[in-house]
Amino acid sequence: MSIRKRVVLLVVFVAQLAVPISMIRTAESTIREGHAFRFETVPVDPVDLFHGRYVALQFSATHAPTIDDEPLEYGSRAYARIVEDEDGFAQISGVQRHKPDDPNYLTVRIEGTSEGRTQFGFPVNRFYMEEHIAPVAEQVYRERPPGRTWARIRVREGHAVIEDVLINSVSLREAAARERATTTP
Amino acid sequence: MANSREIKWLHRELPRWVEQGLVSSDSADRLREVYAVPDTSRLVFVLLGVLGSAMIGGGIVLLIAHNWEDLSRFDRALLCLGLLVSAQLVAGYTAFKRADVAAWREAAVLFVALTIAAAIALIGQTYHLPGDTRAFLSTCMLLTLPLVYLFDSRAGAGLYLVALWFWPMAERMNPGDRFSYLVHFALVVPYLLSLRRARDHSALVASLGGISVIALCIVVTTIVSDIAPTITAMVLSALAASLYAAGSDEQVRDEIPGYAPAARNFGSAGIAVAIAILCVVDGWDFFTESHTNHLNTADDITYGVVAFLLAAVWVWRALHLKGPWHRRLATALPIAVGVGIACQSLLASPTVSVLLLSAYGLILGIGALTTGVAVGSIRSANAGLTLIVVVLGIRFADAEWSFVARGIGFIVLGIAFLALNTRLLRSRRGATP
Numbered sequence: 005m006s007i008r009k010r011v012v013l014l015v016v017f018v019a020q021l022a023v024p025i026s027m028i029r030t031a032e033s034t035i036r037e038g039h040a041f042r043f044e045t046v047p048v049d050p051v052d053l054f055h056g057r058y059v060a061l062q063f064s065a066t067h068a069p070t071i072d073d074e075p076l077e078y079g080s081r082a083y084a085r086i087v088e089d090e091d092g093f094a095q096i097s098g099v100q101r102h103k104p105d106d107p108n109y110l111t112v113r114i115e116g117t118s119e120g121r122t123q124f125g126f127p128v129n130r131f132y133m134e135e136h137i138a139p140v141a142e143q144v145y146r147e148r149p150p151g152r153t154w155a156r157i158r159v160r161e162g163h164a165v166i167e168d169v170l171i172n173s174v175s176l177r178e179a180a181a182r183e184r185a186t187t188t189p
Numbered sequence: 190m191a192n193s194r195e196i197k198w199l200h201r202e203l204p205r206w207v208e209q210g211l212v213s214s215d216s217a218d219r220l221r222e223v224y225a226v227p228d229t230s231r232l233v234f235v236l237l238g239v240l241g242s243a244m245i246g247g248g249i250v251l252l253i254a255h256n257w258e259d260l261s262r263f264d265r266a267l268l269c270l271g272l273l274v275s276a277q278l279v280a281g282y283t284a285f286k287r288a289d290v291a292a293w294r295e296a297a298v299l300f301v302a303l304t305i306a307a308a309i310a311l312i313g314q315t316y317h318l319p320g321d322t323r324a325f326l327s328t329c330m331l332l333t334l335p336l337v338y339l340f341d342s343r344a345g346a347g348l349y350l351v352a353l354w355f356w357p358m359a360e361r362m363n364p365g366d367r368f369s370y371l372v373h374f375a376l377v378v379p380y381l382l383s384l385r386r387a388r389d390h391s392a393l394v395a396s397l398g399g400i401s402v403i404a405l406c407i408v409v410t411t412i413v414s415d416i417a418p419t420i421t422a423m424v425l426s427a428l429a430a431s432l433y434a435a436g437s438d439e440q441v442r443d444e445i446p447g448y449a450p451a452a453r454n455f456g457s458a459g460i461a462v463a464i465a466i467l468c469v470v471d472g473w474d475f476f477t478e479s480h481t482n483h484l485n486t487a488d489d490i491t492y493g494v495v496a497f498l499l500a501a502v503w504v505w506r507a508l509h510l511k512g513p514w515h516r517r518l519a520t521a522l523p524i525a526v527g528v529g530i531a532c533q534s535l536l537a538s539p540t541v542s543v544l545l546l547s548a549y550g551l552i553l554g555i556g557a558l559t560t561g562v563a564v565g566s567i568r569s570a571n572a573g574l575t576l577i578v579v580v581l582g583i584r585f586a587d588a589e590w591s592f593v594a595r596g597i598g599f600i601v602l603g604i605a606f607l608a609l610n611t612r613l614l615r616s617r618r619g620a621t622p
Binding site: 005009010012013016017019020021023024025027028031032035058079127128129130131132165166 | 262266269270273274277280281284288301305308309312313314315316318319332335336339366
């Protein structure tokens with residue numbers, strides 16, 4: 005291999021390392037500096053060949069009023085502003101094309117618009133769990149006592165990281181681990 | 190270019206030819222030199238290297254998929270970067286010390302590619318990042334592609350193209366996604382074309398040829414059915430005809446023997462499938478009915494441009510393609526489909542288009558059949574006969590005839606099929622000493 009190719013190879017190696025490092029950096033800064041919101045959700049348990057088993061989250065906050073006059077195109081990127089209601093749960097107050105000044109917003113993909121309202125894909129939808137814990141978590145959710153289920157999500161300038169999923173203020177991960185410990189001989 | 194079986198046969202025959210005085214001993218040596226038996230041990234090492242690294246990389250992916258809850262975020266970050274650096278060290282060692290060994294190069298690229306996928310998956314798992322399959326594939330592909338070029342890796346290119354197969358399945362595409370998809374495909378094309386110079390006849394290149402042709406079909410289908418649905422049938426038939434023409438071209442077969450069989454097989458299968466679909470009314474409805482209301486100026490322009498390009502390709506192919514006339518007729522499939530689309534639009538009925546494509550398929554089948562019989566090619570004769578049986582069979586099934594009439598028709602076709610094959614086999618046995 006020529007010297008030039010070796011130099012290019014080193015540049016490629018740096019780029020390959022830069023991608024995961026930048027992903028880690030963004031997620032860590034969101035966890036450290038982001039505001040924690042409670043989004044109401046419904047969990048189910050599928051599997052991904054690469055990432056493993058996870059609890060898929062279906063959020064109720066997937067449509068909101070369109071703030072801009074300009075139409076938002078399908079598949080385009082937009083920004084969903086977050087506010088908290090009187091119960092302390094997060095709501096999307098509106099969707100707009102331009103970045104808001106306030107850091108409490110999510111970057112979303114537009115899935116449709118109709119009569120002044122915008123439907124969008126929620127930017128976080130997976131809560132990864134250990135291989136044997138995720139199915140138990142779904143069972144814990146199905147057999148839950150009456151109450152609310154939500155995800156605690158840190159948000160900062162469009163980026164979002166899920167910290168935990170809670171059923172009536174009890175961590176789903178902990179509840180599933182406890183359930184598994186009691187049912188496994 | 191002869192394949193390895195033919196070369197081995199030549200090596201077995203040469204001593205007898207020298208003994209019988211058919212060729213001199215010097216000529217035999219020269220023939221042995223020109224037609225050297227391929228070194229299969231090298232290929233075995235390459236395949237073992239590819240398989241080994243793929244299994245190790247796949248194992249790492251599965252281990253990470255378990256999701257080790259006890260590991261902290263810091264441990265996971267270290268694991269992710271450590272894995273990647275280890276794979277890079279293997280690739281670096283290969284680049285500096287083993288660059289001339291194909292098995293090392295192929296194994297190193299696959300190992301790095303799978304480690305990149307595992308590292309990104311681990312970060313996604315740690316921070317519960319959304320499952321954006323297209324972004325995941327794109328990141329892994331773009332970070333791997335430079336290694337394909339730097340290490341001249343056929344297996345890496347194959348993995349890249351296989352990832353392209355799955356791209357359209359992820360989510361619905363918007364215009365930006367389609368452009369990005371095309372760019373991703375275009376980025377690997379120079380490498381695929383560079384294999385033309387290498388004159389590599391190995392099984393690895395033959396497999397890459399098949400993978401490339403499938404990727405090309407998926408890319409064209411995805412893009413065309415999204416942006417110009419009215420001419421999807423025309424463009425897909427043009428693709429099938431072009432693949433068939435390229436695969437049948439002696440120059441292409443000589444220069445890139447790895448790609449030619451895949452192109453010809455996919456092309457001829459595509460032509461047969463297109464004719465079979467467009468021989469029935471439902472086939473035309475499937476391609477056009479739901480889109481007739483969307484005809485607009487942009488579509489008309491696309492029509493014109495595509496028709497011009499296809500006509501240009503047709504003239505070029507007709508001038509250059511050697512061999513029997515049915516090969517040139519096969520390349521005219523997109524023109525026939527284009528005329529069919531025009532007839533359907535003008536007459537507001539697919540009847541004429543169905544008859545046109547049936548006649549075209551029948552003539553093409555007769556051409557292949559007569560050529561096969563004339564030169565004693567069972568393959569060509571069977572291909573022609575199959576096409577005739579498919580067209581007539583569909584016409585019988587589609588026509589409002591009685592069951593008895595249709596049944597007799599099928600029996601006659603079946604007897605003709607068997608009789609012709611028996612005759613061809615007998616004539617071949619008679620020709621063999």
